[in-house]
Amino acid sequence: MATSNVENPNQRQRLFQILVPLLTCLLTVGAVELGLAIFHPVPFSIETNMYFENDPYTGYRLKPGSAGYYQLGIPGNANSRGHRDVEVPLKKPPGVFRILVLGDSFTVGSNVRQEEAYPKALERLLKRAYGPRIEVVNTGIGGWDPFQYAQYFEHYGYLFEADLVLVGFFVGNDAYSTLASVEQSYRAVGGHLVTWDAATRRLIRLQVFLYDHSNLARLLMNRGPVASRSFLRKQCDDFSEQYVAIQKVRMPNHLAESSAQRDGARNSVNQIRRIKDRAGGSLPVIVALLPDENQVNPALQARILDPAELAKHDFKMPQSLLIGMFREIGLPTIDVLPAVLADPRCLYMNETHWTPEGHELAASVIFEQLKPVLAGMKALR
Template sequence: VFLFLFLFLLPAGAMGRWASRDRLGFIPSPARSAMALLLAIASLAHALAWAMYMIFGKIAITTALGRIAVNNGLKPGAIALLAAFAAFLALSGPSRRGVMASVWGWRFHMSLAALTLALCFAMGELAVRVAAGSMPGVRYMVFVGEEERGEIYPDLKTYLASKPDIKPFMPLLNYYDNSLGMRDVEFESPKPKGRYRIMALGDSFTYGMAPYPDTVMTQMEKELQTACGGMDLDVLNFGITGGELQDYQTIYELAESRYQPDLVALHFYMGNDGPNLRHDAIPENAARRPSFKGSYLVRYLKNMLTVAQSVESARLLNEWTRFGQEKQGEKACGGCPVTPGLEITDDSPELKNPYFVPVRWNFYIAVIEIESMYVEDKAEAERRWAPTLETLGRIADQVEGAGRKFALVMYPSSFQVYPSRIDEFMEAIGQVDKYIDDLPSPEEAERFRSIRRENIKTDHPNLMLARFCLERGVACLDATAPLLAAASASEKPLYRSRETHWLIHGNKVAARAEARFLKELVCP
């Protein structure tokens, strides 16, 4: 569009010579030569980047630009630039001064060129602003710097390669992850016609710290397929270990155009996805919104250039890809067993035995979850929650702005299901002086001495998220109630000992509850 405006509409209209072969005659020959050279370089570089990607794939670091071109759908851009270059040469013709040129001289031509460029920039700015409102991939490239999410990534695989815990075909509890390092079978792309697709975002609870057939997402998918009468649907498990809300947002922005979900279910682990109410900074003006000042177009191009120059990202992706290729050589495949016939249950040592030693559990792991529910001042706690709720709202806006459904699923901490674990924690930290040498520093002891049982409000995360759902009109499931009911109905544990995650039994209870919830949103 910009090339069309610059080369045809404005110059031709001003000259009044629409049918003339010499449409660009008003531009001096040196300027025309420079423009032709720039167009030639841009078009050939773009086409070369795409060709290198197609020929060499993701093997060499030099294909980073090619990956950006392909993953942003810029194959047509290479063709368009080449066509524009050819059209420019064809329309230029011999340099002859037009009637307007002889009257107004070079001032007219310079003013016209400046006006043309200004209008082209304005249209580009408008186009990026409109696209950022409905295309998460464009929005990511505009706002990723503003939202302080760290490194900028050109595509999903490069982002996943930056995460040390995510590797293609990694084995866990006798089952391989898929080629993206997700706890699932391979994702079909493009999406089969007529299929209803759910994208599941979340942390390690969503990922599933259980054998693949027994994870919450695998079981929920089967339950939902049955509940919907054999409806053609799938659930793509994009849960990642150690994930945070910003990670969920980035994954959605980088994956949605390729996998085309109809519904996005964000799974919020109330043990640590929310703020630490004792240590997170209190924002001055609630949550920090992305700035709407400055040019979207300039930020978009700047971030794209940053991505193109990121040699480290390319290196990580190369290592990540080679790791996957080696695993494929071992016949690994997503959702396949490492050792066929080997069964792992809740009574197997891998799941039954305590995971952390007591000191590590109480003074490094459990304390983080306790502090996420620690309310000394209600108003202050709500201010600390503001950035988290702002990010949730931003993700919901992106999903719904693209015409998709958004749902929020809340997973409880073991301390919210088993209050006795809080009593055990309080007893342990009451002996903090015995473990001074095991703490990061002696000063850390005061952190534990100051914790008061009466300030631990296990329902506070639930209340904050429930209010968010009500105010935003978001479909929400709080899985606390069904897990509490299951804990009361049976002595069979739901969570691992001295660990945060569910046993297989806990995964099953949560899966059934979520399938019942999603049935109302998905089934015809």
């Protein structure tokens, strides 16, 4: 008993030596977290805009019935089919003419309201012209590439009994995509997108949880552009360093045509060919080529390129290349670039995507160029 009485004070002292520093650390972390939350909230990265789940065919998709938020609190909700759209039955109602739209963040309507995205704007124009029986189904997913458009259509999209398929092909990401397998894509963990390798890490779920719930964790983990107010520009030549970094990566898309670029575009075009093949001869497939701001904003071009480099670029590329390649496989295209070039407004002041006005313009171009196609379709007579 005497030995025990001697050891107890020593044990208490050791416990005190452990607990006091630990408690001090926890209180310090808590104070930092509280201070950030009140005085300097740390925003999410721009990728964390909707809630994703894994998918065996596309790598990831929107989780049905999930809710997320874009910058400035704009809601990003998914319906029961995993689309940012109104509820749409899988079986097409009698008398309805249905257009299925495939695409990435431009199509899903990144950082604009659901009804402002160009597929819904297109639907309103079509209904005014052809009546209420027109239905445009928006199946776009932020971050998808042509491989995923094809995978989605082959495994899910064809079930919607569409009368026409429209592919929203954003040249900034889609023109030279090398994606050809699910393993090259991202995975979803806790609603967020992570690389395939990161998804296998032992503590990845804890990291995602902390990222969701802690300003301090986001401060330590953020590596790229974040969803802050500063990412929304005040004028057309108002570029943050983050924005310039994103656009600089995409500038080589607009180099003068070369054999290397033809090779790079072949995978993307072949993926869209898969959609055409799955659709068969009776279901029209049309590709809408959506331009990047690099092509239309001289101030951005001058910010990224010096005069000697500028002369090497052809800003009608890659559309001029893609139009020819799609023509070779029998796919018509709608080029939105000329209309954006002719419009004096700055349509990309919504981080890297279109403003609502940009979506309206794209919808009007697509609507006008769809008219001759729709005029010859029996389902609309």
